Amino acid sequence: MRYHNITKDDMLNGDGLRVVLWVAGCSHCCKECQNPVTWDPNGGLPFDEAARQEIFDQLDKPYISGITFSGGDPLHSANRFEVRNLMAEIKQKYPDKTIWLYTGDSWENIQHYAIMQYVDVLVDGEFEADKKDVKLLWKGSSNQRVIDVQKTLKQTDTSVPVLHCNDYA
Ligand code: SF4
Secondary structure, X not given: OEEEEEEEEEOOOOOOEEEEEEEOOOOOOOOOOOOXXXXXXXXXXXXXHHHHHHHHHHHOOOOEXXXXXXXXXXXXXXXXXXXXXXXXXXXXXXXXXXXXXXXXXXXXXXXXXXXXXXXXXXXXXXXXXXXXXXXXXXXXXXXXXXXXXXXXXXXXXXXXXXXXXXXXX
């Protein structure tokens, strides 16, 4: 896996103050994507031990609410396996911190992925420029959804997502 950035004390990509990992690799090619530099899975830097430690150093801080995986697409085939392993390690070490995941894929396609057992909140769907609204909470376009994954997985019908929050603050 490769990545572009690790941002700290981030307030724009999930509840509380978060550490955010921006991975390389996305095949959704959304029109007017704000991060096309992240599309190439060979771009950025190798996700090495120093990067991993940078994340854990942030999660060690009591005021950090958790980690957000963004990009790029953390579920791109170049990332999915390593992201899942990293999430498993984080959940074990920091059970009270939350894991958010941004992907261009939709809940209906990915609900059965094993990685979902570690995700607290999923922001799903491609960015649709004609549905862009800067006032939306945690998402860029109104087709996207901010999903409470664990509540959704507890339902009999998991295909109907339970939303984590309303569209607007
Ligand atoms: S899924 Fe996200 S990173 Fe990928 S093209 Fe769409 S907006 Fe850009």
